[in-house]
Amino acid sequence: MIQVQNLRKEFGAKVAVDNVSFTVEKGEVLGFLGPNGAGKSTSMRMVTGYFRPTSGSIKIGGIDMLESPEQAKKSIGYLPENAPLYSDMTVASFLGFCAEVRGITGAAKAKAVDRVLDLCFLHRVRNQSVDTLSKGYRHRTCFAQSIIHDPDVLILDEPTDGLDPNQKHEVRQLIKNMGKSKAIIFSTHILEEVDAACSRAMIIDRGKVVADGTPESLRKLVPGCASLDEVFRSITRSDLEK
Amino acid sequence: MKNSDIANTLAIFKREFLSYFNSPVLYVIVVIYLLASMGFTFFFGRFLDSDNASLTQTFFFWHPWIYIVLAPAVGMRLWSEEHRLGTFELLMTMPLSPWQAIVGKFVAAALVWAIGLALTFSIVITVSWLGSPDPGPIITGYVASYLYALGCLAVTSAASAYTRSQVVCFIVSVALCILLTLIGYPGIVDSVVRTLPGSLEGLVRFVSYLSFMDHFYEMTKGIFVIRDVLYFISVIVVALIITHLGLRSKRA
Numbered sequence: 001m002i003q004v005q006n007l008r009k010e011f012g013a014k015v016a017v018d019n020v021s022f023t024v025e026k027g028e029v030l031g032f033l034g035p036n037g038a039g040k041s042t043s044m045r046m047v048t049g050y051f052r053p054t055s056g057s058i059k060i061g062g063i064d065m066l067e068s069p070e071q072a073k074k075s076i077g078y079l080p081e082n083a084p085l086y087s088d089m090t091v092a093s094f095l096g097f098c099a100e101v102r103g104i105t106g107a108a109k110a111k112a113v114d115r116v117l118d119l120c121f122l123h124r125v126r127n128q129s130v131d132t133l134s135k136g137y138r139h140r141t142c143f144a145q146s147i148i149h150d151p152d153v154l155i156l157d158e159p160t161d162g163l164d165p166n167q168k169h170e171v172r173q174l175i176k177n178m179g180k181s182k183a184i185i186f187s188t189h190i191l192e193e194v195d196a197a198c199s200r201a202m203i204i205d206r207g208k209v210v211a212d213g214t215p216e217s218l219r220k221l222v223p224g225c226a227s228l229d230e231v232f233r234s235i236t237r238s239d240l241e242k
Numbered sequence: 243m244k245n246s247d248i249a250n251t252l253a254i255f256k257r258e259f260l261s262y263f264n265s266p267v268l269y270v271i272v273v274i275y276l277l278a279s280m281g282f283t284f285f286f287g288r289f290l291d292s293d294n295a296s297l298t299q300t301f302f303f304w305h306p307w308i309y310i311v312l313a314p315a316v317g318m319r320l321w322s323e324e325h326r327l328g329t330f331e332l333l334m335t336m337p338l339s340p341w342q343a344i345v346g347k348f349v350a351a352a353l354v355w356a357i358g359l360a361l362t363f364s365i366v367i368t369v370s371w372l373g374s375p376d377p378g379p380i381i382t383g384y385v386a387s388y389l390y391a392l393g394c395l396a397v398t399s400a401a402s403a404y405t406r407s408q409v410v411c412f413i414v415s416v417a418l419c420i421l422l423t424l425i426g427y428p429g430i431v432d433s434v435v436r437t438l439p440g441s442l443e444g445l446v447r448f449v450s451y452l453s454f455m456d457h458f459y460e461m462t463k464g465i466f467v468i469r470d471v472l473y474f475i476s477v478i479v480v481a482l483i484i485t486h487l488g489l490r491s492k493r494a
């Protein structure tokens with residue numbers, strides 16, 4: 001579903017993403033791991049068509065993102081970092097707007113909104129202004145927006161960031177369940193999430209892929225390291241060392 | 243244009259238009275607009291004293307100065323707010339073209355302004371009641387006034403594409419609108435022409451021809467010239483293209 005080849009992004013002289021390639025098929029959940037500033041968000045922003053890559057190619061369900069962006073974007077759902085929302089709308093009207101922009105109108109729209117309100121446990125706040133929501137609800141509202149059109153591809157940038165442990169658990173379960181029928185990429189720097197939700201993980205450091213495999217195989221990557229945590233620390237460098 | 247293009251533009255337009263009415267800023271602006279346009283007309287313009295109750299000399303005369311401040315106040319949220327909230331990223335990853343969003347939003351702001359202008363209609367009623375004015379200048383005056391407002395709004399749209407701060411957008415837009423107004427202000431142009439060597443007069447006249455004012459006054463005199471309408475339309479098109487470039491630079 002997602003085919004990314006030799007993706008590169010430069011900001012001025014700085015190379016944020018360097019020669020990243022991967023494919024994700026339906027039924028796979030790919031975890032993007034890496035320290036802050038590794039290039040996870042930048043990669044996702046290119047895959048979703050927000051940033052234009054300096055070079056490389058992106059295909060979504062066989063459709064080229066650079067050649068026909070509007071077509072390719074149809075099958076993607078995206079939860080950006082920090083879960084942006086229009087603060088002057090209610091939860092239901094925001095979701096209604098997102099449905100309309102995706103061509104879902106009339107009775108189908110009401111149905112789609114109801115479905116995601118259910119899935120994301122938002123019924124209680126459906127008529128509440130986004131302004132007054134707590135962080136967990138804001139996050140789930142933006143998450144709901146990403147699945148309103150039941151996309152084949154789901155791209156989630158730190159979907160559990162800022163949630164309490166119960167909410168984190170719910171979101172991981174949700175990702176895992178949806179992963180059965182969709183191609184999903186999500187980024188995190190919480191390593192336990194990889195075990196909890198991913199079928200595959202990629203570790204990115206300073207724009208480069210430094211490891212790619214199942215959570216099992218990553219664990220065995222560095223001799224002498226027993227946990228994913230130790231592997232992560234031995235192959236990535238922290239911001240402080242730059 | 244496909245149906246889906248129109249549907250996308252409409253979805254953007256609808257959200258934007260409704261969001262104006264959720265914000266107290268709009269009501270404040272509309273009240274200021276009405277007070278200012280009436281106040282200037284009746285007090286400074288000595289509207290009731292003037293013999294011919296000519297709207298063009300009193301009512302429309304003040305409009306550019308009102309728009310210079312109020313159009314940026316209405317438009318400053320257009321793209322700045324999207325940048326600040328981060329919804330810009332969301333919008334640009336949805337299956338629509340940037341143009342659909344730019345046009346949808348601009349038309350929403352334009353319609354808000356049309357409502358404001360329609361509310362000033364009481365002036366026209368007063369004039370009709372005081373005398374029997376020629377409807378020609380009133381119609382072209384309204385068209386000129388609205389096009390002036392749209393020009394200022396389009397300039398504001400362009401400025402808002404480049405900044406996440408509504409305050410910065412407001413200040414930059416007001417400055418640009420003042421500039422575009424003053425370079426064609428008859429008194430200023432004449433004095434510049436007098437101080438500069440005669441060989442530069444053509445250049446000065448050309449620059450002043452690019453200003454909003456030049457085209458505005460022609461129309462408020464009741465002369466409906468296609469050229470002036472086309473001028474404002476090209477200003478809007480150019481400003482929206484600059485908006486597009488600004489949005490693209492944010493995604494570079």
Ligand SMILES: Nc1ncnc2c1ncn2[C@@H]1O[C@H](COP(=O)(O)OP(=O)(O)O)[C@@H](O)[C@H]1O
Pocket residue numbers: 011014016034035036037038039040041042043
């Ligand atoms: N719009 C931008 N302009 C310039 N540099 C950027 C921009 N976005 C990201 N970067 C830089 O690219 C690098 C990768 O950032 P990012 O993809 O956000 O990392 P991550 O999501 O893994 O924490 C960082 O060093 C960041 O400073």
Ligand SMILES: [Mg+2]
Pocket residue numbers: 040041042081157
């Ligand atoms: Mg990030």
